[in-house]
Amino acid sequence: MADLTTTPATLPRRAFSGRLVPAGSIAGLCIVAVVAGPYFLDSYTVNILVRSFLYAATALTVDILWGYAGILTFGQAAFFGIGAYAAGITFTYMDFSPQTAVLALLAGLAVSAVVACITGWISFFHGASPLYVAIVTLALPIILVQVLYSGGTFTGSSSGLVGYNTFDLSVEAWFTICGIGLVVLTTAAWFFVNSDFGRLLIAIRENEQRCTYLGINAPRVKILLMVVMAMIASVAGYAYAGYTVVVAPEIGSFVFGTELVMWVALGGRGTLIGPVLGTIAIDVISAYLSGNLPYVWKLIIGSIFVLVIVALPQGIVPVLKTGLRRLWSAATRRDAAPCVAVPALIEAPEGRRAGTGSDAPALNVADLACSYGSLKVLEGVAFKALGSELLGIIGPNGAGKTTLMRCLSDGYERTGGTVAVFGHAIARTPPQGVVGLGIGRSFQTTSLFETLTVAESLRLARYRLDGTRMLSHAPTLALPDSARRVITATGLDRQLAIECRHLSHGMKRALELAMVLALEPSVLLLDEPTAGLTKPERTLIGSILVDLVQREGLCTLIIEHDLDFVREISTRIIVLHQGKVLLDGSVAEVVGSELVRTIYAGGAHQELAP
Amino acid sequence: MTALVLDIVTTAAILFAVASGLLIILGVLKIVNFAHGGFLTIGGYSGLVVTQLGLNAWLAYPAAVVAGIVMGAVVERFVIRPLYDRPLDAILATWGLGIIIGQLITIVFGREIQFVQTPITGATSVFGETYSLYRLFLILAAAAVAGGIAALLNATRLGLEARAVIMNEPLARGLGINSGHVRFVTFCIGAGLASLAGALITPLSSVDPNMGVPWLVNAFMLVLVSSVSLASLATAALTLGGAQVLVSTFISPVIGGLTIVVLAALLLRIRPAGFSRG
Numbered sequence: 001m002a003d004l005t006t007t008p009a010t011l012p013r014r015a016f017s018g019r020l021v022p023a024g025s026i027a028g029l030c031i032v033a034v035v036a037g038p039y040f041l042d043s044y045t046v047n048i049l050v051r052s053f054l055y056a057a058t059a060l061t062v063d064i065l066w067g068y069a070g071i072l073t074f075g076q077a078a079f080f081g082i083g084a085y086a087a088g089i090t091f092t093y094m095d096f097s098p099q100t101a102v103l104a105l106l107a108g109l110a111v112s113a114v115v116a117c118i119t120g121w122i123s124f125f126h127g128a129s130p131l132y133v134a135i136v137t138l139a140l141p142i143i144l145v146q147v148l149y150s151g152g153t154f155t156g157s158s159s160g161l162v163g164y165n166t167f168d169l170s171v172e173a174w175f176t177i178c179g180i181g182l183v184v185l186t187t188a189a190w191f192f193v194n195s196d197f198g199r200l201l202i203a204i205r206e207n208e209q210r211c212t213y214l215g216i217n218a219p220r221v222k223i224l225l226m227v228v229m230a231m232i233a234s235v236a237g238y239a240y241a242g243y244t245v246v247v248a249p250e251i252g253s254f255v256f257g258t259e260l261v262m263w264v265a266l267g268g269r270g271t272l273i274g275p276v277l278g279t280i281a282i283d284v285i286s287a288y289l290s291g292n293l294p295y296v297w298k299l300i301i302g303s304i305f306v307l308v309i310v311a312l313p314q315g316i317v318p319v320l321k322t323g324l325r326r327l328w329s330a331a332t333r334r335d336a337a338p339c340v341a342v343p344a345l346i347e348a349p350e351g352r353r354a355g356t357g358s359d360a361p362a363l364n365v366a367d368l369a370c371s372y373g374s375l376k377v378l379e380g381v382a383f384k385a386l387g388s389e390l391l392g393i394i395g396p397n398g399a400g401k402t403t404l405m406r407c408l409s410d411g412y413e414r415t416g417g418t419v420a421v422f423g424h425a426i427a428r429t430p431p432q433g434v435v436g437l438g439i440g441r442s443f444q445t446t447s448l449f450e451t452l453t454v455a456e457s458l459r460l461a462r463y464r465l466d467g468t469r470m471l472s473h474a475p476t477l478a479l480p481d482s483a484r485r486v487i488t489a490t491g492l493d494r495q496l497a498i499e500c501r502h503l504s505h506g507m508k509r510a511l512e513l514a515m516v517l518a519l520e521p522s523v524l525l526l527d528e529p530t531a532g533l534t535k536p537e538r539t540l541i542g543s544i545l546v547d548l549v550q551r552e553g554l555c556t557l558i559i560e561h562d563l564d565f566v567r568e569i570s571t572r573i574i575v576l577h578q579g580k581v582l583l584d585g586s587v588a589e590v591v592g593s594e595l596v597r598t599i600y601a602g603g604a605h606q607e608l609a610p
Numbered sequence: 611m612t613a614l615v616l617d618i619v620t621t622a623a624i625l626f627a628v629a630s631g632l633l634i635i636l637g638v639l640k641i642v643n644f645a646h647g648g649f650l651t652i653g654g655y656s657g658l659v660v661t662q663l664g665l666n667a668w669l670a671y672p673a674a675v676v677a678g679i680v681m682g683a684v685v686e687r688f689v690i691r692p693l694y695d696r697p698l699d700a701i702l703a704t705w706g707l708g709i710i711i712g713q714l715i716t717i718v719f720g721r722e723i724q725f726v727q728t729p730i731t732g733a734t735s736v737f738g739e740t741y742s743l744y745r746l747f748l749i750l751a752a753a754a755v756a757g758g759i760a761a762l763l764n765a766t767r768l769g770l771e772a773r774a775v776i777m778n779e780p781l782a783r784g785l786g787i788n789s790g791h792v793r794f795v796t797f798c799i800g801a802g803l804a805s806l807a808g809a810l811i812t813p814l815s816s817v818d819p820n821m822g823v824p825w826l827v828n829a830f831m832l833v834l835v836s837s838v839s840l841a842s843l844a845t846a847a848l849t850l851g852g853a854q855v856l857v858s859t860f861i862s863p864v865i866g867g868l869t870i871v872v873l874a875a876l877l878l879r880i881r882p883a884g885f886s887r888g
Contacts, residue, residue, distance in 0.1 A: 072698050122879050131642055132878065134701055135830050139871040142827055150864040258705055265702060295716045302709035309703040310692050 034179025038172035061229035067270030070205030074257035075137030081252015083108035083237030088247035096165035116230035120223030141254035160248030215435030215464035268315025354438030360423030362555035369416035392570035440521025461518035623752035631803030637838035647822030648711030653808025667729035678805025728813035831874035835884035
C-alpha cells in the first residue's frame with residue numbers, strides 16, 4: 001500500500017506558496033495605500049473613510065457568516081453596538097486611561113461573546129431552519145436598542161453618550177490604524193476561508209445534514225464562528241466609539257444590521273473583497289449625497305439592492321471580476337486556471353475504532369418503533385448484531401428498511417424502543433453524536449457536496465478524528481486502509497482534485513462509501529451501496545466489504561434489493577415486511593424460505609413463474 | 611380585571627390581524643415576506659388619504675385592501691417570482707422593497723407623524739368597565755379576517771388548491787394545479803390583508819413612514835410559532851400577546867415590547883413545532 005503515497009508532496013506546498021505571494025503583495029499595496037492616503041485625500045474624505053473602514057470590517061464578518069457559512073445574520077450591528085457602548089460607558093464613567101481603554105475593550109469582547117453564544121444556542125440546533133437564524137438575529141439588535149432606551153441616563157437613552165475623553169489621536173493616525181487593521185483582517189479572513197476549515201464551512205452551508213452524519217457538530221461550529229465574528233464586530237464598534245466620541249442607539253440598531261447585509265449583497269457575498277469595497281464605496285457616496293438628497297439616495301440604494309438580489313445575486317464585484325478576467329485571458333490568450341492543491345494520501349493510525357474490546361454486542365436493537373402520526377413504519381423490531389457479521393437487510397419497497405437505518409443513526413428519529421452500540425444506548429443523540437459511538441451511515445440517494453473536491457470531501461470525513469487547519473491546507477490526508485482501498489480500486493485516487501458534481505454515478509457511490517469508511521466506524525450502515533452500479537463494480541465493492549468484515553471485525557448492515565448479491569456477501573439475513581422482522585436467520589434459511597419468495601412475488605397464488 | 615382581560619383579547623386580535631397576511635404568504639409561497647411592514651404602512655397611508663380627501667372613514671378599509679392587492683400584484687410579478695427558488699434572497703429583496711415603499715411614502719407624504727380619523731369613537735361600558743369602542747371593534751375585525759380566510763381556504767376552488775400547495779407542492783403541480791397562479795393570488799391576498807391590518811391599527815396610534823417596522827418582528831415570531839395554521843396563530847396571538855400585556859402592565863412597557871420576541875424564540879428552541887400539534 002506504500003505506493004499510494006506517491007502523489008508528489010511538493011505539489012501542495014507549491015500551491016500554498018503560490019497563494020501566499022499574490023495575497024501578500026496585494027495586502028502590501030493596500031497598506032502602502034492606507035499609509036499614503038491622508039497625504040492625497042482631502043480631510044473630509046479621510047474623516048469619512050475611517051468610519052467606512054470600520055463598517056467594512058463589520059461587513060466582512062457578515063460576509064464570512066452569510067457568504068461562506070450560509071448564516072444570514074442581521075445581528076452583527078448589535079455586536080458593533082455592544083463594543084461601542086462598552087467604550088462609551090467606560091470612558092464616560094471611569095474616564096479615559098490606558099487601563100480603562102483595555103478594560104472597555106475586554107468588556108466589549110466578553111459581552112459580545114456571551115450574547116453571541118446565547119444567540120447561537122437559540123438559533124442552531126438539530127433540525128433548525130436557516131430562516132430561523134435570520135429572524136433571531138433580527139430580533140437581537142431590537143432587543144439591544146430597547147435595553148439601551150431603558151438604561152435611562154446611564155446609557156444616555158435615545159440620544160446616547162457624547163463628549164467623553166478618548167484616544168488622543170489625529171484623524172490621519174486613525175485612518176492609518178483602521179486602514180491597516182482592515183487590510184490585516186481581510187488578509188487573515190482570506191486565508192481563513194480558503195483553508196480546510198473554510199471548506200468545512202462551505203460543506204455545512206451546502207449540506208448540513210450530511211455533515212452531521214460525518215460526525216461534524218455543525219451547530220457547535222456555527223456557534224463558534226458566530227462568537228468569533230461577534231468579537232471582531234465588537235472591536236470595530238470599540239474603535240468607532242473611540243474615533244467619533246459619540247455612541248447612539250442607531251449604531252446597534254437593526255437598520256444598521258440590515259444595511260450591513262445590503263452592502264455585502266451589493267459588493268458580492270462570499271468574496272470578502274466585494275463586501276469591503278462595496279461598503280467603503282456606498283458609505284463614502286452616501287456621505288456626499290445624503291446631505292443633498294437624503295430620501296432619494298436611500299430610494300436609489302434600495303432599488304439597486306432589489307435589482308441586484310433579483311438579477312445579479314452574486315453581487316457587483318464578481319461580475320466586474322469575470323469581465324476583467326475575460327479581458328485578461330483575451331489579451332494574454334491564457335486561462336487563469338486556479339491551482340488546486342492535492343494532499344498526499346497517507347495511512348491513518350489504527351486502533352481508534354469505538355467499542356474495541358467491548359463484550360457487548362456491536363448493535364442491540366430492542367422493541368424499536370417508528371411512526372408518523374397513525375402510520376406505523378416500524379414496530380417491535382428487535383435484533384442483535386455482532387462484530388464480524390455482515391447482516392443483509394431485505395424486504396419489499398416500503399418495508400421500512402431505510403427508516404430502520406435512520407432510527408439507528410439519529411437518536412431523534414425513533415418513537416419507541418432502544419438502540420445500543422457496544423452497550424451504549426443512543427438515547428436522543430443527534431447524528432454527530434451517534435457517529436461518535438461508532439456508527440457510520442451511507443445514504444441511499446447519493447448525498448455529497450457539489451462544489452467540494454474528492455479530497456476535500458474525504459478530509460471532511462476525517463474532521464472528527466483529525467481536526468482541521470484554520471488558516472491553511474494540510475499537505476497530507478490520512479485515511480484508513482479500507483477507505484484507501486475503495487478509492488484506489490475505483491480510480492478515485494487519480495481524481496482527488498475533481499469537484500464532486502463532475503463525478504460519474506459510480507464514482508459518487510464509491511466516494512460515498514469511502515467517506516463512511518474514513519470515519520473508522522465500528523458499525524457500518526449501508527443503504528443500497530451498489531444501486532446503479534455495473535456488475536464488475538458491485539463485485540469489487542462486495543469483495544472489499546467481505547474482506548473488511550473478516551479482517552477488521554466490522555459489524556455491517558447492508559440494505560440491498562439484489563438477492564444474489566446479498567446471498568454472496570452476507571453472513572446472516574433479516575427480512576423486513578410491513579415494518580416488522582419477518583425472518584432472521586442464516587443465508588440458507590432465508591433464501592430457502594417459502595415465505596420470502598411469497599412476499600417478493602407478491603402473494604402465493606400469483607406464483608406462476610417457473 | 612375586566613380591563614386587563616379586554617386588553618389581552620384586543621391585543622391578540624390586533625396581532626392576529628397583523629400576522630395573518632404574513633402567515634398565508636409563508637404557507638403557500640414558503641417565503642418570509644419582509645415587505646410586510648411596508649404593506650402595513652401602505653394601509654395606514656390609505657387611511658390618511660381617505661382622511662385628507664374628507665371621505666367617510668369606513669372607506670379607509672376597502673381603500674387599503676385595494677392598494678395592498680395592487681401593490682402585491684406588482685411585487686409578486688417582478689420581485690417574488692424570480693426568487694422562488696431562493697428563499698433567503700427573497701427575505702432580502704422584500705426587505706429592500708420595504709425600504710423603497712418607506713422612502714416613496716416619505717417623499718410623497720413627508721416624514722412627520724400624522725393622524726387619521728377613526729370610524730368609531732367613544733367608549734362603552736363592559737361589565738362596569740369603560741372601554742374604547744374602537745378596540746372592541748378590532749375583535750370583530752380580526753374575527754372577520756379569520757372567518758374570511760377560513761372561508762376562502764375551505765369553500766373555494768382557490769382555497770382547495772392553496773391547501774394542496776401548502777401540503778405538497780410538487781404533487782399539487784402534478785395534479786394539474788397551476789401553482790404559479792395560486793402563488794400570485796395568495797401573495798396579492800396576503801398583501802391586501804397586511805394593508806387592511808395597517809388601516810386597522812392606525813386609529814390607535816398615528817402614521818409615519820416607518821410605522822410598519824415595529825410590527826414586523828412580532829408578526830414573524832407569531833407566524834413562526836404557529837407553523838402555518840390559523841388556529842395556532844390565534845392561540846399564539848392570545849398566549850404571547852397576553853404575556854405581552856401582562857408584562858407591560860405589571861413590570862415595564864419596554865420589557866413588554868420584547869416579550870413576544872423572547873418567548874417565541876425560546877419556545878421554538880425548546881419545541882420547534884411551536885403551537886401546532888404536529
